[in-house]
């Protein structure tokens with residue numbers, strides 16, 4: 001299987017962390033570095049939207065979207081299950097993973113907007129997205145007990161989302177309203193799976 005990734009993509013990092021947490025890095029899944037912004041042919045064949053991550057399976061079919069790929073890899077690969085197959089435990093993971101995806105989408109959108117040339121950039125848009133990041137951090141702070149209950153797909157996704165915000169938006173003061181979350185973030189990034197996939201490295 002091929003997994004198209006990019007070193008700074010938080011969506012791709014989620015899957016690279018997942019593979020390590022399952023003890024499956026470098027096994028059946030080959031991580032292929034690519035630049036989605038140049039729309040290379042092999043990435044387009046795997047994901048017509050030219051976004052990473054994208055998975056090309058051994059059976060010859062492909063799929064984009066980090067959340068769908070995470071579920072597939074978690075189900076078919078050996079190692080600890082990060083997303084329970086059904087029931088309240090599954091929904092607990094998905095609730096956290098959804099907040100993490102919302103935070104990542106807002107932070108990514110603000111980062112892209114901030115890179116537009118002068119005259120094309122919308123400060124109002126950046127402010128709206130960074131406000132969404134801060135509100136999502138506050139919402140996570142309010143359910144810290146869910147986050148600290150274990151380390152499944154939810155906590156994994158939140159850890160990657162927070163570290164992307166720390167990486168791309170060091171000036172966004174999300175920690176002010178979320179001191180417990182900030183402490184949790186500084187712990188989670190010590191995991192070997194996070195250290196090995198640090199976009200700054």
Ligand SMILES: N[C@@H](CCC(=O)N[C@@H](CS)C(=O)NCC(=O)O)C(=O)O
Nearest residue numbers: 009010011036051052053065066067
């Ligand atoms: N919803 C997608 C988002 C993927 C995404 O936006 N990836 C970015 C890199 S961080 C990308 O490839 N962007 C290229 C483009 O938009 O053309 C997911 O969860 O996988």
